[in-house]
Amino acid sequence: MAETPPLIDLKNIEFSYPKGENVLKGVNLLVSIDDKVALTGFNGSGKTTILNIIMGLIKPTGGTVTLLGKKCQSEKDFAPIRPLLGYVFQDANDQLFCPTVGDDIAFGPLNMGSSYKEAEEITIDVLERLGLTGFGQRVTHDLSGGEKKLVALGTALALKPKMLILDEPTTFLDRPSRERLLELMGTLSLPFLIVSHDFDFLQKTGCRYLELDDGVIVDRGNKPVTY
Amino acid sequence: MLEYTLGNSLGFLSRVDARVKLIVLVIWSVLLAVVTTKAAVVAGCIGSFLLAALAGALIRPSFYKRLFLVNSFLIFIWLILPFSFSVAGSSLYDIGPFTITREGLQISLTISLKAIAITMGALVILSSSSLNELVAASRSLGCPEKVMSFILLMTRYISVVSHEYKHLRDAMRIRGFKARCNKHSLKSIGNLCGMLLVLGVERAERVRAAMLCRGYKGHFWISYTHRLQVGDLFFVLLIVLLCALVLVGQWQKHLL
Ligand SMILES: Nc1ncnc2c1ncn2[C@@H]1O[C@H](COP(=O)(O)OP(=O)(O)OP(=O)(O)O)[C@@H](O)[C@H]1O
Ligand SMILES: [Mg+2]
Numbered sequence: 001m002a003e004t005p006p007l008i009d010l011k012n013i014e015f016s017y018p019k020g021e022n023v024l025k026g027v028n029l030l031v032s033i034d035d036k037v038a039l040t041g042f043n044g045s046g047k048t049t050i051l052n053i054i055m056g057l058i059k060p061t062g063g064t065v066t067l068l069g070k071k072c073q074s075e076k077d078f079a080p081i082r083p084l085l086g087y088v089f090q091d092a093n094d095q096l097f098c099p100t101v102g103d104d105i106a107f108g109p110l111n112m113g114s115s116y117k118e119a120e121e122i123t124i125d126v127l128e129r130l131g132l133t134g135f136g137q138r139v140t141h142d143l144s145g146g147e148k149k150l151v152a153l154g155t156a157l158a159l160k161p162k163m164l165i166l167d168e169p170t171t172f173l174d175r176p177s178r179e180r181l182l183e184l185m186g187t188l189s190l191p192f193l194i195v196s197h198d199f200d201f202l203q204k205t206g207c208r209y210l211e212l213d214d215g216v217i218v219d220r221g222n223k224p225v226t227y
Numbered sequence: 228m229l230e231y232t233l234g235n236s237l238g239f240l241s242r243v244d245a246r247v248k249l250i251v252l253v254i255w256s257v258l259l260a261v262v263t264t265k266a267a268v269v270a271g272c273i274g275s276f277l278l279a280a281l282a283g284a285l286i287r288p289s290f291y292k293r294l295f296l297v298n299s300f301l302i303f304i305w306l307i308l309p310f311s312f313s314v315a316g317s318s319l320y321d322i323g324p325f326t327i328t329r330e331g332l333q334i335s336l337t338i339s340l341k342a343i344a345i346t347m348g349a350l351v352i353l354s355s356s357s358l359n360e361l362v363a364a365s366r367s368l369g370c371p372e373k374v375m376s377f378i379l380l381m382t383r384y385i386s387v388v389s390h391e392y393k394h395l396r397d398a399m400r401i402r403g404f405k406a407r408c409n410k411h412s413l414k415s416i417g418n419l420c421g422m423l424l425v426l427g428v429e430r431a432e433r434v435r436a437a438m439l440c441r442g443y444k445g446h447f448w449i450s451y452t453h454r455l456q457v458g459d460l461f462f463v464l465l466i467v468l469l470c471a472l473v474l475v476g477q478w479q480k481h482l483l
Contacts, residue, residue: 057436083442093387094433099359099379103448111442116450141386159441 005069006032007085007163007191008054014062015049023049025215026063031163037193038202040224041212047195048090050212051167054193055087068162083112086161086190090168092148101127101143101151102136108159126154129187131180145172150181157188164192170201199224240282240355243462244453245364251466252352256345258470267476268340274469275347281465282351290350297346301339308335358382363451376447384430391426395419 008031015024023046031037041047052058053065056078065072067081089095098104105126106119114122127135130150143151149172156164164185170178182204185192196202202209202224209220240248259271284290309331318326353361358378366375399415406412435443475482 052436055436055440057439079439079442079444082440085440087437087440089433089437091433094430095437097380097383097434097438099357099383103359107438107443107448108441110448111444111446116448116452119448140383155441 004033006030006066007035007068008193009066010050010054010063011066012063013050013053013060013065015046015053015058015060022215024053024060027212027215027217029210029217031191031193033191035191035193036205036207038205038207038209038224039193039195039212039217040197040209040220045212046215047212048167051087051165051193051195054165055082055085083108083159084162086156086159086164088152088156088164088166088169090171092145092152092172095152095155096140096148099139100136101132101138101140104140104151105136105154105158108155112159122158126158129157129184130154146174146177149173150177153181153184161190164188164190164194166192166194166196168196169194170196170198239458240278240351240462242456242458243355244455244459245356245360246368246451246453247455247459247462248352248356249361249364249368251463252349255348255352255466255470258473259341259345259348262473262477264477264479265337266479267473268337268344270469270473270476271344272340272347274472275344275351277469278465279347279351282355284351284354293350293354294343294347297350298339298342301342304338305335308338360451363449366449367451372447372449375449379447379449380434384434387430388423388427392419392423395422 008029010027010029013024013027013029014022016022027050029050039047039050049058053060054067056065056072056075067078068084070077070081072078072081096104098107102120102123105123106116109119109122110116123136124133127133130153132147132150132154135147135151140148140151149169153164153166153169169181173181178198178201182201185205192205192207194202194205194207208222209224211218211220211224255274259268259275262268262271279285279290309327310325311328311331317329319329319332320327356364362375362378366372396419399419404412404415406416
């Protein structure tokens with residue numbers, strides 16, 4: 001049997017915003033099929049930028065992006081793979097654009113060709129797994145910050161992704177919600193790439209640590225460098 | 228927070244199919260707009276009032292507030308029209324150089340009654356459904372998807388923008404800002420507005436990106452899944468009755 005390709009393989013990624021200095025100066029990042037990775041680094045070191053490059057939302061000025069063994073360059077390459085990567089944005093308000101929670105969770109499956117009935121079943125199932133049973137008809141802008149965050153995660157889960165990419169998942173979450181997120185990540189047992197400064201949380205997920213330092217990624221093994 | 232509806236318990240109306248409501252509303256409004264006789268206009272007013280009463284809207288303060296808001300433009304009509312027709316019309320009173328004419332008063336009254344009847348009907352019928360429902364229903368009646376998604380996104384993000392505005396405003400106030408009529412105030416408020424626009428554009432880009440990540444291919448999924456029910460028929464019958472009443476008012480001379 002052929003070896004399963006890594007989920008994410010970045011090679012020598014370089015990037016600079018217009019008029020800015022180089023944010024990324026040759027980033028190498030490998031996330032294999034059963035990896036649990038935390039990406040840390042100072043504010044403004046370029047973590048969100050890396051995630052956006054992985055998702056093909058911005059184009060790197062140099063280097064290659066390979067997702068699920070497929071080299072991705074154009075919008076056409078990225079489009080079918082994006083739903084499989086389960087990206088959850090830093091600000092849940094960016095992700096939840098529908099009036100009600102149910103519509104939002106159903107949006108992804110409908111895009112992938114599910115019928116309305118299937119999408120509804122998926123929605124109910126996802127909400128139950130998040131501990132938000134009965135939230136389908138709730139109006140999104142009435143939710144608390146923590147609830148929005150969980151629903152945003154739900155919109156990614158509804159697509160049955162092969163992994164999760166979470167940008168600062170624990171901001172706005174109180175202790176019980178964080179516990180619930182942890183528990184959920186445990187039961188899902190999906191590989192993940194998390195950007196976070198919440199070392200307490202990261203420690204409990206049992207991940208390995210990468211640090212983005214001055215435009216390159218440094219492997220920190222199983223111990224984070226706290227700063 | 229935003230409030231679209233007058234309340235969940237707007238009687239039987241909240242259970243009526245939103246598509247039926249939209250169609251009925253268009254017919255009712257057009258009918259009231261085109262009738263010409265006093266009797267028909269009065270009948271229309273009574274009809275809309277009856278609808279409001281049946282829906283239980285009359286006991287809600289927000290109903291009157293909204294009714295007042297949408298009809299406030301009538302003030303201008305009353306400021307201008309009664310004084311028109313001073314050459315052709317028969318005068319009632321003289322106020323200095325101005326003359327109030329009978330025709331002017333009559334037209335003002337007709338316009339006002341029509342406007343109030345139509346807006347009352349619209350308020351009662353529309354606010355008994357959630358905006359979500361109305362959009363989905365309009366979509367299934369053939370309104371363009373782009374317009375509908377525009378409305379949906381607007382209602383979703385208007386509260387986000389207003390939050391951002393409040394944050395920025397509070398941040399200014401914390402640092403001792405007070406709006407006065409000077410250059411500093413104007414500049415600061417200009418910056419505030421500019422910042423809101425920039426934040427809005429950036430947010431729009433991120434929302435689009437998030438949609439792309441979920442396989443967005445240019446299609447919004449707005450569906451209206453309700454089925455027509457017997458209750459809808461009763462509503463339609465009621466409206467048919469009211470329309471008949473208005474039509475009788477319109478053609479009473481020919482009928483009697
Ligand atoms: N649209 C943009 N235009 C220009 N520069 C940008 C833009 N977005 C980000 N930057 C710059 O790029 C750098 C990396 O930003 P990025 O958002 O990736 O940081 P981050 O590591 O996610 O930070 P944080 O921990 O605060 O979320 C920052 O110095 C930032 O100022
Ligand atoms: Mg970031």
